[in-house]
Amino acid sequence: MQIQDLLKQTDKLPNVPDVVRELIQLLNNSKANYSDIAASVSHDQTISLKVLRVVNSAYFGLSRKISSIDEATVLLGMDKLKTLVIASGFSSSVSQVDGIKLPEFWAESFRVAELAQWFAKRTERVDADEAFTVGIVHNIGRLLLHLTEPDIAQDIYALVANRKASRLKAEHDLLGFTTQDAGKALMDLWKFPSGLGDAVQQHKRPFAEGDPIPLACVLNLACYISACIRTDRDLDLVRDGFPSAVAKAAGLSAGVIYELDDALMIGEGLNHLLG
Template sequence: MQVQDLLKQTDKLPNVPDVVRELIQLLNDSNAKYSDIAERVSHDQTISLKVLRVVNSAYFGLSRKISSIDEATVLLGIDKLKTLVIASGFSNSVTSVEGIKLSEFWADSFRVAELAQWIAKRTSLVEAEEAFTVGIVHNIGRLLLHLTEPKIAKEIQVLVANRKAGRVKAEKDLLGFTSQDAGKALMDLWKFPVGLGDAIQHHKRPFDNDEPKPLACVLNLACYLNACIRNDRDYDLVREGFPMAVAKAAGLPEGIVYELDDALMIGDELNQLLH
């Protein structure tokens, strides 16, 4: 099987709103007119309502109720608005997936995104918005696999659950490629920035390349911290296991290990977008 065999099943691909695609394509465009984007967001009622609900939540602690996307942009800034729109757009891109509980899948992706953003703010090599976006979509290849080949996806899940194989080996044995490869192919199909697809494809093993990409390293670290949170790992063990070689390649200072307790406190405020 080839990755393209999944992409040919166009009726089964996630349906990402146009405004979200535009935002991601404009991530690195300093000349982008974000007033136009805010106007487009306003016209997508589903996304607008979800974003405004989060903006008006206790998390932001605003002194008055915000009733429009324009107001939200002024108060929060376009960068925060973009992250909310991208998170909302992807979490609504599919309604049901065989073998995946979507609320858990997206909650996990949201946390990886926030962790990636937190890490990126501590290095000059990666933009925080780009890190957030790649966190949201880092597992999109697995979603694609379950949408297009649910039987094979279930076989892989069983092998991993029964500890017969790690996920990468199971995917290569049954598919001939990994879900990270599938994720990159989907990013390329959607014409998203090349760096996003590369980071998705290489984040599990960032040193497989001669020159590890900082964004892939940031995503690797975010996934590590997310696993620590999910497994309620003791803080000392989190620090001991923190992959410093990856952190160095991401451009992070050595003292980052003493800030990890802040990262482990990242909450789940974005989960409001799932309701």
């Protein structure tokens, strides 16, 4: 099988709103006109309602109710609005997927995104907005596989669940490529910045292609901490297993290991977007 066999099934691909794609394509454009973006967001009723629900939640703790995207932009700033719009747009991109519980899938993606952003803010090598975005889409290849080839996706799951193969080996054996490869291909199709796709493709094994990409390293760390949160791992065990070489390649100081208790508190702030 080729990755293009998945991408050719255009009727099954996630339907990401245009305003979300536009925002992601503008991530590195310092001259972008974000007032036009805010106007586009306002015209997308689904995204606007979800974003305003989060803005008015305890997560932000604002002193008064916000009733418009323009108000949200003024009070929160475009950076926070971007993250909310991107998260909302992706979580609305599909309504049902065989073999995936979407609320759990997106809740995990949101947590990885916030963790990636947390790590990115502690290094000068990674942009925090890019880290958040790549966290949201880090598992989009698995979503693509379940949408287009649900039977193969189930076979891979069975091999992993029965401990007959690692996820990586099972995907290579049954597909000939990984879902990270598929994720990059889908992001390339959407014309997202190439660095985002490269990070998704390489984050599982950031040293496999030679010099690691800092964004891929940050994503690797975010996935590690998210797994620790999911399994309720003790802080000492989290520190013992922390991939210090990956952290160093991301440009993080050795002292970040003593801040991991804060990272472990990151959780469900964006889950209002799933309603």
